[in-house]
Amino acid sequence: MGRLGILRGDPVSASMRYIDGVVSLKLDESACVGCRLCTLVCPHAVFEMVDRKAVIRDRDACMECGACAMNCAAGAITVEAGVGCAAAIINGWLRGTEPDCDVGCCS
Amino acid sequence: MSVPARWMTGAVSTAVGEVPTVATALTPSDHLGAWRVRWGVGRMRFRVSPGLYAVGTPDDASPVLVTANYKLSFDALRRELGGAVAWILVLDTQGVNVWCAAGKGTFGTIEVVRRVLETRLADVVSHRTLVLPQLGAPGVAAYDVHAATGFRVVYGPVRAADVPAFLSAGMQATTEMRRVTFTLRERLVLTPVELAIAWRPKTLLALAVVVLLSGVGGWGFSADAMVVRGTFTVLAGVAAVLAGGLVTPALLPWIPGRAFSLKGALVGLLFSIAVIAVVGSAGIRPNMFGGASIVLGVTAATSYLAMNFTGATPFASPSGVTWEMRRALPFQVSAAALAVVAWVVSAFLGVTP
Numbered sequence: 001m002g003r004l005g006i007l008r009g010d011p012v013s014a015s016m017r018y019i020d021g022v023v024s025l026k027l028d029e030s031a032c033v034g035c036r037l038c039t040l041v042c043p044h045a046v047f048e049m050v051d052r053k054a055v056i057r058d059r060d061a062c063m064e065c066g067a068c069a070m071n072c073a074a075g076a077i078t079v080e081a082g083v084g085c086a087a088a089i090i091n092g093w094l095r096g097t098e099p100d101c102d103v104g105c106c107s
Numbered sequence: 108m109s110v111p112a113r114w115m116t117g118a119v120s121t122a123v124g125e126v127p128t129v130a131t132a133l134t135p136s137d138h139l140g141a142w143r144v145r146w147g148v149g150r151m152r153f154r155v156s157p158g159l160y161a162v163g164t165p166d167d168a169s170p171v172l173v174t175a176n177y178k179l180s181f182d183a184l185r186r187e188l189g190g191a192v193a194w195i196l197v198l199d200t201q202g203v204n205v206w207c208a209a210g211k212g213t214f215g216t217i218e219v220v221r222r223v224l225e226t227r228l229a230d231v232v233s234h235r236t237l238v239l240p241q242l243g244a245p246g247v248a249a250y251d252v253h254a255a256t257g258f259r260v261v262y263g264p265v266r267a268a269d270v271p272a273f274l275s276a277g278m279q280a281t282t283e284m285r286r287v288t289f290t291l292r293e294r295l296v297l298t299p300v301e302l303a304i305a306w307r308p309k310t311l312l313a314l315a316v317v318v319l320l321s322g323v324g325g326w327g328f329s330a331d332a333m334v335v336r337g338t339f340t341v342l343a344g345v346a347a348v349l350a351g352g353l354v355t356p357a358l359l360p361w362i363p364g365r366a367f368s369l370k371g372a373l374v375g376l377l378f379s380i381a382v383i384a385v386v387g388s389a390g391i392r393p394n395m396f397g398g399a400s401i402v403l404g405v406t407a408a409t410s411y412l413a414m415n416f417t418g419a420t421p422f423a424s425p426s427g428v429t430w431e432m433r434r435a436l437p438f439q440v441s442a443a444a445l446a447v448v449a450w451v452v453s454a455f456l457g458v459t460p
Contacts, residue, residue: 011286012422016360019427040262040280041244043287043421064424065210067244081245082425083210085418086367086411086432089425099425 209246324454351412368435371413379405404446
């Protein structure tokens with residue numbers, strides 16, 4: 001692991017971290033039905049199963065893609081999902097809309 | 108599909124008619140196309156017709172792999188399927204890759220359902236399982252697809268290269284297969300399009316105007332001053348684009364700081380000093396205001412360009428990007444404005460900048 005680990009193709013969250021303490025991810029553990037889907041779809045292993053319930057293992061690794069909330073049939077997960085792209089966010093500010101990557105890498 | 112694409116090799120007969128088979132080896136023309144779109148050429152025309160395709164000679168028990176109709180995504184999948192037997196269901200994501208399309212919702216529940224019904228997939232296969240790429244999950248609610256079509260969604264691995272291992276393991280992905288990586292190679296492959304975005308006619312026009320204005324100063328207009336000061340501005344522009352669009356992405360894990368704007372500012376600062384040193388070694392030294400202008404301008408521009416790379420990474424959260432933008436943008440804008448003021452002032456202090 002560590003910074004050199006990225007050369008070996010280690011998971012990104014092990015070697016490159018983004019801003020801590022800002023993500024909007026919320027999990028209502030009491031609503032969890034234990035389907036495990038959030039642990040399968042999350043590309044950063046934010047969740048893990050403890051006693052047949054999902055718990056947040058590494059909140060700051062969350063990139064707010066929304067895959068977990070989208071696939072949580074119990075509605076136990078909420079996250080303000082969106083594109084983490086400065087150009088898209090500026091577009092949104094200028095137009096008074098949601099962030100929109102009509103220009104740049106995602107167009 | 109009136110004209111067969113070059114990568115089609117024939118067709119298989121099914122209960123719903125002929126389904127085209129696809130090659131699993133990429134040809135030079137596929138590679139050339141990939142290279143062009145990486146540089147931002149004709150990206151929105153790089154598409155595959157949505158629908159059902161066959162790999163090998165699949166039957167009603169063969170797995171169904173779902174992908175986007177961006178040809179780069181489609182090619183990334185089929186090139187890994189040499190010797191495999193499967194169906195590929197191509198969604199209409201308007202030529203956008205799986206990850207970005209899932210974020211926009213075009214790789215989404217409604218499109219999956221629509222494509223399953225339109226291709227009459229239930230008449231082609233006897234099982235009821237769809238394999239979706241894991242990175243498509245932000246757009247697809249598996250339980251809704253199941254309710255609407257009877258097909259169960261299984262999320263496959265992040266990378267197409269792991270699909271054969273995933274299939275032979277009975278549709279089980281290892282922990283590693285489920286995690287995104289962002290290796291040097293994966294970062295570098297994204298940089299050309301960032302550079303191409305900077306290399307637009309508008310940018311070149313602006314650069315030409317700046318070079319012309321570089322000749323204007325306390326001396327009136329001077330061609331000599333235009334050459335000297337113009338060289339500085341062109342070098343500064345090139346330095347900022349390379350520093351923010353190539354060097355910062357490439358060295359991302361090793362540059363100190365979490366915020367991309369901070370990483371970019373550090374690289375930009377070093378590059379601005381390098382510009383002054385390079386031109387200085389040719390005997391041209393800027394005055395204090397000219398030097399300050401280059402340092403401020405290159406640092407601000409690099410910081411901004413680096414911040415824009417957040418969107419290309421698989422780990423920057425929108426909350427984090429908003430957080431750093433609120434803090435960095437005022438600095439970037441002020442530094443850029445000061446750079447312009449210093450550049451103008453420097454023109455009234457002597458013939459060299």
